[in-house]
Amino acid sequence: xxxxxxxxxxxxxxxxxxxxxxxxxxxxxxxxxxxxxxxxxxxxxxxxxxxxxxxxxxxxxxxxxxxxxxxxxxxxxxxxxxxxxxxxxxxxxxxxxxxxxxxxxxxxxxxxxxxxxxxxxxxxxxxxxxxxxxxxxxxxxxxxxxxxxxxxxxxxxxxxxxxxxxxxxxxxxxxxxxxxxxxxxxxxxxxxxxxxxxxxxxxxxxxxxxxxxxxxxxxxxxxxxxxxxxxxxxxxxxxxxxxxxxxxxxxxxxxxxx
Amino acid sequence: xxxxxxxxxxxxxxxxxxxxxxxxxxxxxxxxxxxxxxxxxxxxxxxxxxxxxxxxxxxxxxxxxxxxxxxxxxxxxxxxxxxxxxxxxxxxxxxxxxxxxxxxxxxxxxxxxxxxxxxxxxxxxxxxxxxxxxxxxxxxxxxxxxxxxxxxxxxxxxxxxxxxxxxxxxxxxxxxxxxxxxxxxxxxxxxxxxxxxxxxxxxxxxxxxxxxxxxxxxxxxxxxxxxxxxxxxxxxxxxxxxxxxxxxxxxxxxxxxxxxxxxxxxxxxxxxxxxxxxxxxxxxxxxxxxxxxxxxxxxxxxxxxxxxxxxxxxxxxxxxxxxxxxxxxxxxxxxxxxxxxxxxxxxxxxxxxxxxxxxxxxxxxxxxxxxxxxx
Amino acid sequence: xxxxxxxxxxxxxxxxxxxxxxxxxxxxxxxxxxxxxxxxxxxxxxxxxxxxxxxxxxxxxxxxxxxxxxxxxxxxxxxxxxxxxxxxxxxxxxxxxxxxxxxxxxxxxxxxxxxxxxxxxxxxxxxxxxxxxxxxxxxxxxxxxxxxxxxxxxxxxxxxxxxxxxxxxxxxxxxxxxxxxxxxxxxxxxxxxxxxxxxxxxxxxxxxxxxxxxxxxxxxxxxxxxxxxxxxxxxxxxxxxxxxxxxxxxxxxxxxxxxxxxxxxxxxxxxxxxxxxxxxxxxxxxxxxxxxxxxxxxxxxxxxxxxxxxxxxxxxxxxxxxxxxxxxxxxxxxxxxxxxxxxxxxxxxxxxxxxxxxxx
Numbered sequence: 001x002x003x004x005x006x007x008x009x010x011x012x013x014x015x016x017x018x019x020x021x022x023x024x025x026x027x028x029x030x031x032x033x034x035x036x037x038x039x040x041x042x043x044x045x046x047x048x049x050x051x052x053x054x055x056x057x058x059x060x061x062x063x064x065x066x067x068x069x070x071x072x073x074x075x076x077x078x079x080x081x082x083x084x085x086x087x088x089x090x091x092x093x094x095x096x097x098x099x100x101x102x103x104x105x106x107x108x109x110x111x112x113x114x115x116x117x118x119x120x121x122x123x124x125x126x127x128x129x130x131x132x133x134x135x136x137x138x139x140x141x142x143x144x145x146x147x148x149x150x151x152x153x154x155x156x157x158x159x160x161x162x163x164x165x166x167x168x169x170x171x172x173x174x175x176x177x178x179x180x181x182x183x184x185x186x187x188x189x190x191x192x193x194x195x196x197x198x199x200x201x202x203x204x205x206x207x208x209x210x211x212x213x214x215x216x217x218x219x220x221x222x223x224x225x226x227x228x229x230x231x232x233x234x235x236x237x238x239x240x241x242x243x244x245x246x247x248x249x250x251x252x253x254x255x256x257x258x
Numbered sequence: 259x260x261x262x263x264x265x266x267x268x269x270x271x272x273x274x275x276x277x278x279x280x281x282x283x284x285x286x287x288x289x290x291x292x293x294x295x296x297x298x299x300x301x302x303x304x305x306x307x308x309x310x311x312x313x314x315x316x317x318x319x320x321x322x323x324x325x326x327x328x329x330x331x332x333x334x335x336x337x338x339x340x341x342x343x344x345x346x347x348x349x350x351x352x353x354x355x356x357x358x359x360x361x362x363x364x365x366x367x368x369x370x371x372x373x374x375x376x377x378x379x380x381x382x383x384x385x386x387x388x389x390x391x392x393x394x395x396x397x398x399x400x401x402x403x404x405x406x407x408x409x410x411x412x413x414x415x416x417x418x419x420x421x422x423x424x425x426x427x428x429x430x431x432x433x434x435x436x437x438x439x440x441x442x443x444x445x446x447x448x449x450x451x452x453x454x455x456x457x458x459x460x461x462x463x464x465x466x467x468x469x470x471x472x473x474x475x476x477x478x479x480x481x482x483x484x485x486x487x488x489x490x491x492x493x494x495x496x497x498x499x500x501x502x503x504x505x506x507x508x509x510x511x512x513x514x515x516x517x518x519x520x521x522x523x524x525x526x527x528x529x530x531x532x533x534x535x536x537x538x539x540x541x542x543x544x545x546x547x548x549x550x551x552x553x554x555x556x557x558x559x560x561x562x563x564x565x566x567x568x569x570x571x572x573x574x575x576x577x578x579x580x581x582x583x584x585x586x587x588x589x590x591x592x593x594x595x596x597x598x599x600x601x602x603x604x605x606x607x608x609x610x611x612x613x614x615x616x617x618x619x620x621x622x623x624x625x626x627x628x629x630x631x632x633x
Numbered sequence: 634x635x636x637x638x639x640x641x642x643x644x645x646x647x648x649x650x651x652x653x654x655x656x657x658x659x660x661x662x663x664x665x666x667x668x669x670x671x672x673x674x675x676x677x678x679x680x681x682x683x684x685x686x687x688x689x690x691x692x693x694x695x696x697x698x699x700x701x702x703x704x705x706x707x708x709x710x711x712x713x714x715x716x717x718x719x720x721x722x723x724x725x726x727x728x729x730x731x732x733x734x735x736x737x738x739x740x741x742x743x744x745x746x747x748x749x750x751x752x753x754x755x756x757x758x759x760x761x762x763x764x765x766x767x768x769x770x771x772x773x774x775x776x777x778x779x780x781x782x783x784x785x786x787x788x789x790x791x792x793x794x795x796x797x798x799x800x801x802x803x804x805x806x807x808x809x810x811x812x813x814x815x816x817x818x819x820x821x822x823x824x825x826x827x828x829x830x831x832x833x834x835x836x837x838x839x840x841x842x843x844x845x846x847x848x849x850x851x852x853x854x855x856x857x858x859x860x861x862x863x864x865x866x867x868x869x870x871x872x873x874x875x876x877x878x879x880x881x882x883x884x885x886x887x888x889x890x891x892x893x894x895x896x897x898x899x900x901x902x903x904x905x906x907x908x909x910x911x912x913x914x915x916x917x918x919x920x921x922x923x924x925x926x927x928x929x930x931x932x933x934x935x936x937x938x939x940x941x942x943x944x945x946x947x948x949x950x951x952x953x954x955x956x957x958x959x960x961x962x963x964x965x966x967x968x969x970x971x972x973x974x975x976x977x978x979x980x981x982x983x984x985x986x987x988x989x990x991x992x993x
Binding site for chain 2: 681800807814817819914921
């Protein structure tokens, strides 16, 4: 079962400001793809275009073509909520629902889908929490507020919440930037394991992280502030980090980016 | 999450609550985090704060003198602020003492049971008055008003915060804030002159077709009724509740809303799982504030109710009275016992509002603790 | 790619992204049908008029929308649509009476908005006299609210300073609690308090042994209402002053009281002013306490310490209860004046708060 994402000339705007321009790339199924680049280069914007979260911001819109398994997700009769169910997302800062327990957080998506049976929910919650490597830490306090966990645990809770609805793709927007090194390691481990089942796209500022976890890397950049971000280079991670085609990529990776 | 470094003074107040930064609410990143409260950080100033650098202060004498003066000023100023704080206590105590002192003689002169007698005749040679009907009317009008106002207010607040285009929301929100400031006498005047007709027609209709339900029964005349009074009250408290709930809804952390949307929630589902739970304490607070307003409302009800001091659940027949409206209406003709009786009823009103406010505070407090430890 | 193990949860095999949607015209069609059905029902049975048709049509529309949407688009979207429709209906429903209040206020109020209204009082105005004005009431409002402000601002700010800057432990908690209690005092109770205390006990000493109403008594009652609001808002503003400002001053060796007066208060000043103005606006519209302790009056009385005074709000109430056929016009004009006064205060306060927010 393949879930290939193809972006063709994707351009995204915030009102009249063009944030990214003509991004064209293909993400292969069951790989981890890292999006890297300097701040403001539009990598998060591109990520959010993939599950149509970009348009949540008032005045934001997307041009171009984005398909998942050949289905255009921006086609007129597409159900946005179906897109988002199929393409899950983990955010920069852990954002469990503050008023819900750990259990309720994990099954929030399933409840939306109309799953009511307690046994089904419990089973799914355990499975998702195990997959997110969190089960052993929380199994005795599922009824406690999710926000009472540590930052790393919260982020894994959010991952569990995302995969509980069985998406095909998981987008991660700098999932470790608010976490300490140990939690970061735990999340990176997790990505390796999730790769068997999901296509993962991760935005990261951390070059080592991109090198460690991803199969493919896309380097985004901007000419200067106010210009739209563009895709500079997209290749196997190994290639990007050892022998990039573009001078700008090399400069950025080696820290010489100005 | 940028923890402002807590300082030594924490030990006193803020200490135990300090949580590791990342355990805070998900939304804190996007919502504006309130700065550390000054209580947590003012250094312990008792005498520690040395010299006053005001150039004029040292002019009088040598090195040691300004120091004493500075300390004195410190003490005077602190004493002054403390006196102001005590003044608040003093006012409350005075209110209690004077009201009770005036009420007791009248209650002693009362020849009927203050709690059960229906009627307000304190000016007779044998004064008879009872709070029952008035308290009932107060609670009934307020309850009906909230019943009508709260759902509508929450709808409007959600519209303004999550449905309307941003600019429309801002402008309308501002207008709602302004309407919340319109004095109640204006609503009373409007209710009496303009709402009376439609309400009378509605009452006749209800009586004709639904007259078998006791609250819509009776033979008329209709119009200056509990229904009119509570409608006016509802319209008065609507902007207040709307304005407060809107503010609360707008504070929902964007991160939580996005989390819901990213799970594939529709807009309503997002509101249900992210916005409403987060805003619940605020909604309760707004409702209770509206209730407090409604319970104490005087003039608008004095102008729209039929002023009949009997207990009746009929809401469309002329009639109805509340504690506050009764005070405004009966005050003019009151003799000494009459005034005392009104003051006694005022005490009851005060007690009711006090209970409501304290309950609200307790609910909000408990809720907030949950969301805060949770967050 | 082969899938050997069974997928963890019900496999979402190539979920269908496309969804059947109600055509854009469908809600409109349902609305039209709802109105038609409602009209037929109501007029056919003769049980009501246009208002009932509208109410019934809205109800039918909601039901129809839910049914159609859940048949075509599924329950989730149907619920979303119906709630959205409900929320929009609530907004319209709320708008109607509020718009009516504003409209009647302006259209009725303008009738008597003339020089005469602002420059004369009700002294010697008989039931058949179309003239008469609110000069005395405007003066009363301004004096009463002005004195109340003079009383509450220093006390309220000082109280807030004590609670925020000096307060420790039990006493502070007690004061905060009592401020809360005070916030909930109904205005009529504040009036009764001043009646019991000032009018019946103190004023006889100042007034040859007879209790006497006065504008000052109204100021006292308004003060009781304004004080907690001002304490609360000042408290909040003081807490917003960054610690670094205070600490910077302490580090320079500036005394605490001077830091508060010279640095903390000026920083918080715009916010405090906003709070004070909102409290003033609130007080200016109060009728009940003034009714109980100022006594009202038809003539101009510039002295707030002696004899009856009126106020704009009280003037509205009294004119509304007056049998003269010219009274309603006066009541509406005074109501419009009062609302204008209150709104100017409120708008200024809000704009100040807004600018302040951006300024920080």
